[in-house]
Amino acid sequence: MARILLTGFAPFNNETTNPSWQAVRQFEGKLSNNGSPIFVAELPCEFHRATEELVSLIERHQCDIVLCVGQAGGRAEISLERVAINMDDARIPDNRGQQPIDRPIEAHGQAAYFSTLPIKAIVHCLRQSGIPAHVSNTAGTYVCNHLFYGLMHYAARNEQIWRAGFIHIPYLPEQAIAHPGAPSMSLDTLVSALDKAIETCLEQGQDLHFADGTLS
Amino acid sequence: MARILLTGFAPFNNETTNPSWQAVRQFEGKLSNNGSPIFVAELPCEFHRATEELVSLIERHQCDIVLCVGQAGGRAEISLERVAINMDDARIPDNRGQQPIDRPIEAHGQAAYFSTLPIKAIVHCLRQSGIPAHVSNTAGTYVCNHLFYGLMHYAARNEQIWRAGFIHIPYLPEQAIAHPGAPSMSLDTLVSALDKAIETCLEQGQDLHFADGTLS
Amino acid sequence: MARILLTGFAPFNNETTNPSWQAVRQFEGKLSNNGSPIFVAELPCEFHRATEELVSLIERHQCDIVLCVGQAGGRAEISLERVAINMDDARIPDNRGQQPIDRPIEAHGQAAYFSTLPIKAIVHCLRQSGIPAHVSNTAGTYVCNHLFYGLMHYAARNEQIWRAGFIHIPYLPEQAIAHPGAPSMSLDTLVSALDKAIETCLEQGQDLHFADGTLS
């Protein structure tokens, strides 16, 4: 039996909602198909504190699968993030006013970590279920990538964590109204996507391998 | 009591589904809030024949509100089309192999017709309901614009038609999988949008007027 | 011998330059290949006054070919505009603070006019010359479309005008810096495009006809 942690973020950048927490909160108190408990949490959109709270939750709940979710305004698909890089470069201040620029997240950390989620298998499963998804090769350089890197850095030192990674999701339709022309995805679709991602994490052994890269 | 005609299109351009008909068919046999009957139909994606079938349906059902719906692959929002132009310029052949290029739809028709739907009121209502929507100033030069022009040309000569126009909708999520990066909208959201468009047509007297144009 | 009027616009929307005037001013005092004089002018980005100044220039210089040029921020290609619609819907105020919304340009004018430039022949010529170009089916609902409609409305009543139309051009590279991700085109390319458009207007009899429409 696995123990699963699913996190979303607080709203940021003048939004009043964050689709990641809206979707993640639907799993509160739920079990996976095989009866694994799912713990959920909303993390602050703040450098450092987001990671600290995440690590504290992992330890408190003794989780072995960790799936962090964040908003990617402007993207049209569910993004399975492939890689976290050791770099903060904040285009805008975070919710506490911090704006690190060109600063390593971990002073002596390695340059990057790859996700240990079965990202291709999740993309495959989502597409089979009628949900647009792809592998993304950048999680940006803001709090999402910061948390993702912090998670993988922690996971690399803690053997009990079997699978860890980050998923970016589009705006909700009601958010997209304030961003003319921006794509969105309904809450139902988002929740269904996270549900399938969790099940794939539990069921899939080795990841699948089919082409889903980008030329540039 | 109004009599409402709602049409979608058959799949085209190598698609196996068309979101317009998927959404429109949900209204089969339904009444509007005030009890007005809603007639639905799937039109062929063919120049001329689409318009002929539309006119035949209007006459058979004695409709006074006509709302045609079509797929706009690549758009992220519900598009209330403002204007139909008297021009076919088909980038690809239609489902019968016809490919008119730079040809007027009506040899002696006026250059364009404006929608008689309360397009701004519908955009306002959709946004209030959390659905991204905008006024579009081009319905393209393919079968959608052709049908829209044909509808307005007919309506201009038939006093019983109170309101007529065209709405473009995004891909369904399952379609967008084949179009990497393309926005989509869930069937639930599409149906809700059409429902609200119908209700606004029935309830709204004069259209609203707020800025929703484009600079270019 | 033709007499050609080429106009650009003053900067608007917080820009300090307008690529249309930067490109058009390069033709000051120039002759076409066949010796036809080219008159140039910068028009104000103002509803009504832009058209008034245009008409006054056409009459003063007795022009028979009129080519108006405007900035289409965000577009990547040279846009040969196909149609002007009888509608103002200003997303932002013009340079004089006017912001007409859903207002016909000419109270009793026809719904739209088609360009009388050989737009397909120009697109063909530009592509042959290595310059990305396409036919556009909307010039927006701001001052550009307003001027284009005003021009065509005037031209429809004045037999001496042989050809008239509107061309939208991308940002200059230096402008695009302030619009992250926006396409741009160099001044050299823009000037070359206008030069070829003028020559095509002079040399081309009937327009060409190849598919260059849009599905939606």
Next chain:
Amino acid sequence: MARILLTGFAPFNNETTNPSWQAVRQFEGKLSNNGSPIFVAELPCEFHRATEELVSLIERHQCDIVLCVGQAGGRAEISLERVAINMDDARIPDNRGQQPIDRPIEAHGQAAYFSTLPIKAIVHCLRQSGIPAHVSNTAGTYVCNHLFYGLMHYAARNEQIWRAGFIHIPYLPEQAIAHPGAPSMSLDTLVSALDKAIETCLEQGQDLHFADGTLS
């Protein structure tokens, strides 16, 4: 005195030209402002062989600044790549038919390397010169990222290499014709951008630091 290597790529993906080699070849036999020799080469668009030829050129010419350039079809700006990742995921076969999927470039290599070019200083200089530029956080997962990773892996083991990195550039205008709606940049602008990048590499000590990251 530095010794500079500037490389472009051969055409790929059904193109007949590659803007990277078109721009790079203009520097053949040139010296930088301070008299440093610039060596140029066209590399094959092939996994492994591109890196092998690059390393051979670096050693033959004893270069200490290495700037590799590649085409990023669909981007509008000059992209200073921040990071190379240890992963091949080829969406299409390379020019020799190889299509590695989810395969590390170096079996025991580190997950990623950061560019040692003064990327922010170059972005700043280009913008000051009127050329749209930005820092990119993904060079994709095709031959460009493969070469970039191979370069940085080699450079990490060779003290004589002072600066090394990768720059992605848009399509040329003549290429964009085959990609409707795609941005492009003129050869003059591309050459000017590379010239300024080289000069910044030579003149700049520490890199500049201003926000140029992405939220996602």
